[in-house]
Amino acid sequence: MPLSGHEEPNRTGESWDLGRQRADTRPLSSRTSRRCWCSPCDAVWVLDSGGVRGSTTNSSAAWLVQFYSSWCGHCIGYAPTWRALARDVRDWAAVIRVAALDCAEEQNHEVCRAYDVHFYPTFRYFKAFTKEFTTGENFKGTDRELQTVRRSMIDFLQNHTEGARPPACPALDPVLPSDVLSLFDSRDGRYSAIIFENSSSYVGREVILDLTPYENVLVRRALDSDGAFLQKLGVSSRPSCYLVHPNGTRGPVDIPKPFRSFFSAYLKSLPGVKKKPLSAPEKPGREEDVASPVWREFDKSRLYTADLESALHYLLRVELASHKSLAGEELKTLKDFISLVAKLFPGRPPVRKLLEMLQEWLASLPLDRIPYDAVLDLVNNKMRISGIFLTNQVKWVGCQGSRPELRGYPCALWKLLHTLTVEAGARPDALVGTGFEGNPQAVLQTMRRYIHTFFGCRECAEHFEAMARESLDAVKTSDQAVLWLWRKHNVVNSRLAGHLSEDPSFPKAPWPSPDLCAACHEEVKGVDTWQEGQVLAFLKWHYSRANVLDTYSSDPGGPQEEQEKGRPAPRESWGSQHPGSFRPPDAPGPRPHLSENLPRRVDVRAQSPHGVEARVEPAATVPTLGAGFSSLDMSLCVLLYVASSLFLMVMYFFFRVRARRWRVKHHPPAV
Numbered sequence: 001m002p003l004s005g006h007e008e009p010n011r012t013g014e015s016w017d018l019g020r021q022r023a024d025t026r027p028l029s030s031r032t033s034r035r036c037w038c039s040p041c042d043a044v045w046v047l048d049s050g051g052v053r054g055s056t057t058n059s060s061a062a063w064l065v066q067f068y069s070s071w072c073g074h075c076i077g078y079a080p081t082w083r084a085l086a087r088d089v090r091d092w093a094a095v096i097r098v099a100a101l102d103c104a105e106e107q108n109h110e111v112c113r114a115y116d117v118h119f120y121p122t123f124r125y126f127k128a129f130t131k132e133f134t135t136g137e138n139f140k141g142t143d144r145e146l147q148t149v150r151r152s153m154i155d156f157l158q159n160h161t162e163g164a165r166p167p168a169c170p171a172l173d174p175v176l177p178s179d180v181l182s183l184f185d186s187r188d189g190r191y192s193a194i195i196f197e198n199s200s201s202y203v204g205r206e207v208i209l210d211l212t213p214y215e216n217v218l219v220r221r222a223l224d225s226d227g228a229f230l231q232k233l234g235v236s237s238r239p240s241c242y243l244v245h246p247n248g249t250r251g252p253v254d255i256p257k258p259f260r261s262f263f264s265a266y267l268k269s270l271p272g273v274k275k276k277p278l279s280a281p282e283k284p285g286r287e288e289d290v291a292s293p294v295w296r297e298f299d300k301s302r303l304y305t306a307d308l309e310s311a312l313h314y315l316l317r318v319e320l321a322s323h324k325s326l327a328g329e330e331l332k333t334l335k336d337f338i339s340l341v342a343k344l345f346p347g348r349p350p351v352r353k354l355l356e357m358l359q360e361w362l363a364s365l366p367l368d369r370i371p372y373d374a375v376l377d378l379v380n381n382k383m384r385i386s387g388i389f390l391t392n393q394v395k396w397v398g399c400q401g402s403r404p405e406l407r408g409y410p411c412a413l414w415k416l417l418h419t420l421t422v423e424a425g426a427r428p429d430a431l432v433g434t435g436f437e438g439n440p441q442a443v444l445q446t447m448r449r450y451i452h453t454f455f456g457c458r459e460c461a462e463h464f465e466a467m468a469r470e471s472l473d474a475v476k477t478s479d480q481a482v483l484w485l486w487r488k489h490n491v492v493n494s495r496l497a498g499h500l501s502e503d504p505s506f507p508k509a510p511w512p513s514p515d516l517c518a519a520c521h522e523e524v525k526g527v528d529t530w531q532e533g534q535v536l537a538f539l540k541w542h543y544s545r546a547n548v549l550d551t552y553s554s555d556p557g558g559p560q561e562e563q564e565k566g567r568p569a570p571r572e573s574w575g576s577q578h579p580g581s582f583r584p585p586d587a588p589g590p591r592p593h594l595s596e597n598l599p600r601r602v603d604v605r606a607q608s609p610h611g612v613e614a615r616v617e618p619a620a621t622v623p624t625l626g627a628g629f630s631s632l633d634m635s636l637c638v639l640l641y642v643a644s645s646l647f648l649m650v651m652y653f654f655f656r657v658r659a660r661r662w663r664v665k666h667h668p669p670a671v
């Protein structure tokens with residue numbers, strides 16, 4: 001079937017003319033995602049925030065788009081299947097295209113929200129020629145295996161109404177027996193191939209689509225319902241291919257195996273059958289031009305404020321943003337989680353103040369439903385000067401990956417969750433008045449609900465939920481809560497060892513490793529065994545406030561940020577050069593690796609239990625006077641206090657004078 005002459009300009013600058021893609025003149029980096037998890041993306045159409053709407057609206061082809069997140073382990077694990085699918089149906093591109101959009105990319109957040117994407121990966125179909133904006137149709141399949149998705153693409157194409165099918169889409173419905181006879185007689189100089197098969201077979205439709213960009217051959221499918229007719233043709237097995245040559249000779253084709261690939265390859269190899277010169281081009285299989293990320297040296301035995309704050313930024317501004325409004329159980333889960341974090345977050349005062357403000361606001365809300373934008377407004381408050389501020393960009397330090405799509409958010413979320421369990425045990429008073437006090441499971445149960453409701457990686461959330469269902473009820477003390485989360489995290493580590501989402505520079509292994517905590521390990525009959533008492537002590541130190549470093553946490557664009565630019569990533573894994581180690585109970589922890597020449601300030605409040613290891617803060621940060629107040633705040637307070645005292649005094653004298661006049665007027669003194 002000839003390709004359509006339909007001209008389809010779209011906003012991305014792509015246009016299709018007779019099925020040919022005109023050169024997209026924009027640089028590759030502007031068209032594609034920098035953190036492409038599918039690199040090399042070869043046949044996958046990598047969309048960006050500007051492209052997704054333009055590509056899928058009023059397109060002459062249908063689209064199957066995967067909205068994924070480059071940090072989501074399951075998306076990383078699924079990427080090879082998606083690439084293989086795109087390669088497998090590359091020849092269908094004029095009819096239906098396989099695309100991907102990374103919702104973890106900062107510039108794509110808005111568009112993923114507009115498309116109502118809550119979890120990753122999410123698969124959406126977009127019909128050809130949709131005029132209005134649509135969020136697409138969810139992929140419904142028994143599984144996500146390549147063959148299942150490929151067949152669902154065919155079902156989707158057949159679900160288009162007659163006039164709205166992609167113009168390049170050949171007829172996929174079976175021909176009637178009478179039409180089969182007319183194919184025998186046709187003398188249009190082309191081969192006519194008929195795939196005889198039963199009604200549930202997809203082979204015929206797949207072969208038809210595979211041959212879409214080829215000329216001099218017409219492929220149709222026919223059902224095998226008329227046994228006598230097939231016998232007359234000499235067709236004995238199904239599916240089978242019956243070929244009519246351009247010169248009129250015809251007969252069944254002898255194919256070794258009745259597979260789609262065999263039929264398609266045979267037909268493509270017929271003399272005179274070749275790709276149409278203007279057929280849809282293959283997607284370039286170039287490696288992407290990924291800018292090398294700035295590498296930040298770090299110490300694996302420490303926690304970094306930058307990771308914890310980046311996790312909060314991502315959680316509040318991206319993860320929650322996929323929910324346009326929050327109501328019912330979702331809203332309650334958010335309120336509880338924010339109260340927990342507000343009380344226990346071990347970070348810097350400006351962030352703690354912001355969290356407290358958010359918590360108080362959420363607690364005071366009389367509404368059953370709130371738009372997410374209201375939360376965002378509060379989180380984005382512009383009162384940085386008054387010491388209420390949360391960074392609005394991610395900056396991973398202890399959670400850096402050797403590639404940008406590895407580690408990051410899930411790593412920092414784990415760290416945040418561990419700090420919360422440890423802090424809850426260390427400062428039970430902090431939870432007074434929240435409804436969590438005295439309940440050792442409260443912290444874990446609140447996290448569990450958060451993960452279940454909001455964590456973008458659906459499979460991760462389901463696995464976590466299964467682990468919680470199994471054993472969370474057995475937790476009876478805050479120490480057990482700390483150990484429960486540690487154990488479950490190790491279960492996840494061992495499940496993911498060797499998985500595609502594993503960063504080779506940070507292999508998944510039982511944690512803490514002996515170099516971090518030698519006392520945590522013992523050999524019993526030649527088997528490495530955990531010393532849980534020591535593990536608990538280690539966790540309480542590792543995830544304590546005292547172990548948090550503010551290095552790299554300067555404000556965006558500040559001097560430290562500038563200094564970091566251009567620092568190359570180390571060639572070896574950092575662990576070999578800077579083995580961080582935990583040294584309880586009497587040795588001070590390792591010195592932090594700070595940026596060169598940075599002025600530093602040592603916060604003596606934060607001492608390790610066994611040494612003068614301290615929280616080190618860059619002197620460049622805004623000076624604060626505790627509880628999140630800056631010196632400017634204090635001056636304003638004093639000024640306000642003096643002004644209001646003066647005002648009260650003036651009012652006092654004013655009313656005294658008036659009262660005296662009134663008394664004189666109404667009760668003149670008796671003469």
Ligand SMILES: Cc1cc2nc3c(=O)[nH]c(=O)nc-3n(C[C@H](O)[C@H](O)[C@H](O)COP(=O)(O)OP(=O)(O)OC[C@H]3O[C@@H](n4cnc5c(N)ncnc54)[C@H](O)[C@@H]3O)c2cc1C
Pocket residue numbers: 072073074399406407408410411412413414415418451459460461463464485486487488489490492493496499501502503506507508511512
């Ligand atoms: C709740 C949750 C469930 C997840 N489930 C899945 C899943 O089912 N499938 C999937 O593909 N991905 C899942 N992930 C993501 C995955 O666990 C990792 O976070 C991701 O692969 C990044 O790994 P990482 O190497 O940075 O180390 P992570 O496992 O993220 O660990 C981060 C840091 O925590 C510390 N740490 C490691 N182990 C422990 C421990 N046992 N106790 C305390 N601290 C520890 C280390 O310092 C480590 O660097 C999940 C993430 C979360 C937050």
